[in-house]
Amino acid sequence: MGCTNSQDKLVNGEQPSKKNTKDNSAVHIDTIEKFNVTSSSLVQEKYGKISKDYQLLNPPLGKGAFGEVRKCVHKATNLTRAVKIISKAQTPKAEQDRLKQEVEILKQLDHPNIIKIYEFYQDQKYFYIVTELCTGGELFDKIIEERSFDERKTAETMRQILQAVNYCHKNNIVHRDLKPENILYESNKPGALLKVVDFGTSLAYDPNVKMNQKLGTPYYIAPEVLSKKYDEKCDIWSCGVILYILLCGSPPFNGENDEQIMNRVKIGKFSFDSEDWAGISDGAKSLIAKMLEKDPTKRLSAQDVLNDPWLKQASGIDVVDKPTLKRALNNMQTFRAGKKLQEATWMYLVNYLASKEEKNELLKVFQSLDTNNDGKLQREELIQGYKKIFNHPNPQEEVDKILTVVDKNQSGEIDYSEWVAATINRENLLSKQRLELAFKMFDQDGSGTVTKDELKQMFQGMGNVDDKVWKQLLNEVDDNGDGQISYKEFKEMMLKLIDPSAAGSS
Template structure:
């Protein structure tokens, strides 16, 4: 799948050839909320005559009269108190609009009013950041139990489709509840600012991070994890759900123990399916099936993604990539800009022209956002690493294939062995082992 994500010309860039591994990450869109300072300016407090008892009633009555010229001093003192009422409403109204669902005429995303999240839970530290919101540690006040709370900002749900996606994600989580390898939802809440999804806490970290820590799994352990991943796919499909974004980052361990249960998360792109063909392109670059990019696919796309994950479990290509991404992403935004990429290339000793860096940026930036996120970085580096290996294999094959026929004969193999001073080699056995079509 890597070759659908980046151009072949990238294989010449030594910087990216030194790395490899897994998938795109969530983006964060910063939108500043207007805030009200709430400060009283004092401009509305205008000195008035101490006790003009005979004149005080008249301004009230004069609102319907035309005798304003006779009351010029008081006409000047009246607009001043009227100014704060006209100024003050504008700020609160503006704040309320910004914190509501921008551009959508919906009263509730969840279609009904819920309890206030903060009446039931106390929010703690941030656990993760996504495109539409943030996940926090939360503690249930009544029991002291710890959970994870995914808060989805309503101002980022700019279309009716976005709203339906949130509703469907919550519905699918309830639908799949009870499966031991699917994260369980506890409850959903909504306020003026966000939709909050409270779910079980998986404190053992991502499968991706475990792979990095270990370098790779043994074949036996990799087979155990692959069985869990395939089991999740089978369970989802049997209940009419296609995940559509399976990747190591979307599998979490319940705790830090070596044999901790593995659970699937993030059903934001998931969908209920019937026997039909889907055309929308979703998923993560390195794990998405070719049929998805061709806009003609079904639930078998999940099987492809599960296979790619299983392949990576026993490989050690991924180790080190996350740290390299962090080194280049100097502002820790989760996105590599053109300037950061240029500085990173210089730091790693890659002397490229600006046009070459720009071409590299364009090829790796799959979604044309103008930046490279973690998943795009992983997809590009993995692909380039494989291209480099293939180039080396082709060069080696060409060396043995003296007559350029596309085949290596026993005589050519013997000649190459003599050139390298290799003796005592049973060429007949070697060719028989690899010559599968005889």
């Protein structure tokens, strides 16, 4: 996760607006029917020492002006994550506000190419943002190591970055500091996913209002940002610079110091004259020129870039075989959660305990259905997917049934986490080991039972929930009426997702 030194950035101007960020604390849940857990509502905010829940490891993975990033191990489950630690004493009020804004934005984002946030802690001295751990290093380091990428690898890299950017822009989020240092490889394995990180300068923006904060990093900053009047297309400029660097190994706007670099950015002229460009296709050069168009009104959108012929052809499209697609759609068709607590716990298991390998298999199917690359599945995209596989007389009716069950946040489309929750192999995720891990996370005091107060703590991100709803949730599972949930009751509740008649099984 990013911990860049802010001295590499230009930052001045207004404070970030919270106009478009969601505030779950304002949501009032007065009936159990309204208790619909989503990926964002699982992010917990805690006051107190992080050391109660996590062991922080040395040495730091990275350091910045106000803090550092470390590995940390969750004590109850032994899961390894990353934590960004920010010193309150060393951090100006404006940066602290920016950090809280970053947390709010990360909570909303649900995309496989964007870093996933788990928890946000603060004590008297520090803020802590706990996220998934990426072990493959920065794209920046890979560029230095390999000097430049071939066109296929470049296109595959850019497609992932642009899918994340397109998703953000469709949700009115602008990143504003895209650069290879803020793009991490999930692992060292071949074909590892890329993750966009460091949303400290991001903003939930109003599409009808130009932004005016001058911030970013000199090599990658768009000319209109320097003029303090810009929109989300500033991210496309930054992506164009990244694309240029990936193909030739050097930036399009260079100089001996920041001032020189930014003066060249303002002029906006670059060339493909060096010998490094001799073997690069016209299609790649054409796309760069369209992304580094100085006039943002003529510059491509993220959606346009993803539809570019060179990008689509050079990156190749992962072909999903019909049996894999059919299995995923069958799982979605048969997904039913009988109880609200069962449904909420299942979403928790998917978000916190499903392996990267399990999710990545489903990602390919998700992307094959997501034909407009917006990171969500619309009704029409699902209908087309069903038509490919099933000879159903009325696929519209079937898809509408699925949306009713799977679309937990009632957005009218299926988010990535909702897709994974509905299509993942239920038998594998509900293994004995994972059920025991999940119960440990719920049973926060280690008493061997889960109480109403522990449920409140686990799902605090749901907002203002009436006490009667918490009682109803507990009573759904509390078969012996002792006011708490035993491991046996918890396990039986979850195994009914595989076999609804599993009541009483041990």
